[in-house]
Amino acid sequence: MHPALRETLESVDPEIAELLVAEERRQRDKVRLIASENYVSGAVLAATGSVLTNKYSEGYPTKRYYEGQQYIDRVEQLCIDRAKALFGADHANVQPYSGSPANLAVYFAFLKPGDTVMGMGLPAGGHLTHGWNVSITGTYFRAVQYGVRQDTHCIDLDEVRALAKKEQPKLMFAGGTAIPRTIDFAAFADIAREVGAVFAADIAHIAGLVAGGQHPSPVPVADVVSTTTHKTLRGPRGGMLMCKAQHAKAIDRAVFPGLQGGPHNHTTAGIAIALKEAQQASFRDYAAQIVANAKALAAALVERGWSLITGGTDNHLILADLTPKGVSGKIAARALDAAGMELNYNSIPFDPRKPFDPSGVRLGTPSVTSRGMGPTEMRQIAHWMDAVVTAPTDAALHERISGEVRELCARFPAPGILL
Ligand SMILES: *Cc1c(COP(=O)(O)O)cnc(C)c1O
Numbered sequence: 001m002h003p004a005l006r007e008t009l010e011s012v013d014p015e016i017a018e019l020l021v022a023e024e025r026r027q028r029d030k031v032r033l034i035a036s037e038n039y040v041s042g043a044v045l046a047a048t049g050s051v052l053t054n055k056y057s058e059g060y061p062t063k064r065y066y067e068g069q070q071y072i073d074r075v076e077q078l079c080i081d082r083a084k085a086l087f088g089a090d091h092a093n094v095q096p097y098s099g100s101p102a103n104l105a106v107y108f109a110f111l112k113p114g115d116t117v118m119g120m121g122l123p124a125g126g127h128l129t130h131g132w133n134v135s136i137t138g139t140y141f142r143a144v145q146y147g148v149r150q151d152t153h154c155i156d157l158d159e160v161r162a163l164a165k166k167e168q169p170k171l172m173f174a175g176g177t178a179i180p181r182t183i184d185f186a187a188f189a190d191i192a193r194e195v196g197a198v199f200a201a202d203i204a205h206i207a208g209l210v211a212g213g214q215h216p217s218p219v220p221v222a223d224v225v226s227t228t229t230h231k232t233l234r235g236p237r238g239g240m241l242m243c244k245a246q247h248a249k250a251i252d253r254a255v256f257p258g259l260q261g262g263p264h265n266h267t268t269a270g271i272a273i274a275l276k277e278a279q280q281a282s283f284r285d286y287a288a289q290i291v292a293n294a295k296a297l298a299a300a301l302v303e304r305g306w307s308l309i310t311g312g313t314d315n316h317l318i319l320a321d322l323t324p325k326g327v328s329g330k331i332a333a334r335a336l337d338a339a340g341m342e343l344n345y346n347s348i349p350f351d352p353r354k355p356f357d358p359s360g361v362r363l364g365t366p367s368v369t370s371r372g373m374g375p376t377e378m379r380q381i382a383h384w385m386d387a388v389v390t391a392p393t394d395a396a397l398h399e400r401i402s403g404e405v406r407e408l409c410a411r412f413p414a415p416g417i418l419l
Contacts, residue, residue, distance in 0.1 A: 212287020
């Protein structure tokens with residue numbers, strides 16, 4: 001945090017100030033391997049902590065319901081223009097509060113309650129908002145879920161096609177939260193076209209890889225592309241929708257006034273900055289390094305006897321089955337956290353264990369890559385991870401490794417952290 005801001009905060013609310021500084025220190029000192037997280041730049045942090053949070057701007061640039069939009073209109077228009085340019089989209093809406101509301105807007109734009117949506121099931125790596133039964137999307141709509149093959153743990157497009165033909169969805173989602181392989185968006189688009197469904201590609205996890213040229217873009221083939229802005233794209237917490245020109249009105253109306261009130265202008269400014277950063281050549285290097293790091297980390301784990309779902313990764317994400325290591329995902333995640341390495345326990349496809357204590361862990365390389373770490377550090381991290389998972393109750397070992405992790409982190413300063 002900027003020292004001046006910190007001083008103000010400490011004088012107004014020392015309790016919150018102390019917690020923010022503690023969290024900043026935690027993010028500084030840990031190897032953060034949660035696949036959906038990152039470090040935003042100081043410029044993005046500055047925008048999200050700005051006076052733009054004071055302004056109401058219901059509507060869209062030049063069509064607002066409140067006065068005083070001279071500067072906000074320009075901020076939002078810049079953000080829209082940069083999103084369109086970066087992804088090559090006809091239209092962009094940068095107002096969704098986050099990825100889940102962005103997806104809900106897609107339902108509201110194209111479906112009536114009870115209509116059929118088809119998406120990947122949560123246990124296979126899909127997202128809650130793709131029709132999972134505890135989500136509003138699986139209760140207000142008729143959800144049909146596809147999974148992965150039992151033998152390869154990959155999506156079987158023949159199976160997806162057969163299911164789509166049988167169930168005739170009006171909306172089809174591709175994308176997910178625990179898919180370690182490249183998604184064939186063009187094939188999904190073909191299937192959607194065959195059954196007359198709207199095709200929505202959800203690139204929440206991989207938007208930075210798409211922008212950086214490390215994953216094929218769904219923009220040319222999808223009716224709508226939905227994304228978060230805070231994962232690999234490395235912006236503030238938020239969401240965006242991009243679509244073909246013919247869907248622009250429906251999408252805009254669904255976001256506002258359909259689902260939301262005033263946009264979060266401070267977030268919009270932060271997204272605009274992140275999109276500008278994503279246009280730099282260095283962002284392409286970052287995206288390539290994310291994938292190279294994930295591959296290096298995966299290979300080093302496999303060398304140590306780890307069982308990875310699909311055998312490895314094409315992107316930023318690794319899903320490991322810890323059954324051969326004789327430890328549950330939750331116990332491993334807790335032990336790793338104590339040793340300074342943060343990830344999340346995660347179900348694996350066809351998991352025999354329950355979701356609150358599943359067989360796997362999910363990890364990813366966006367945050368460590370944003371710190372400038374490379375394959376050498378990935379091998380070191382794999383070495384530590386294996387030592388911890390092999391001795392999940394050895395508190396002294398965890399303590400010793402957490403110290404070594406802190407030393408490594410000190411050599412790779414994190415963006416945005418001034419401590
Ligand atoms: C993270 C994610 C979302 C939801 O984003 P939130 O900002 O957490 O609401 C939606 N879809 C996919 C595929 C995601 O990974």
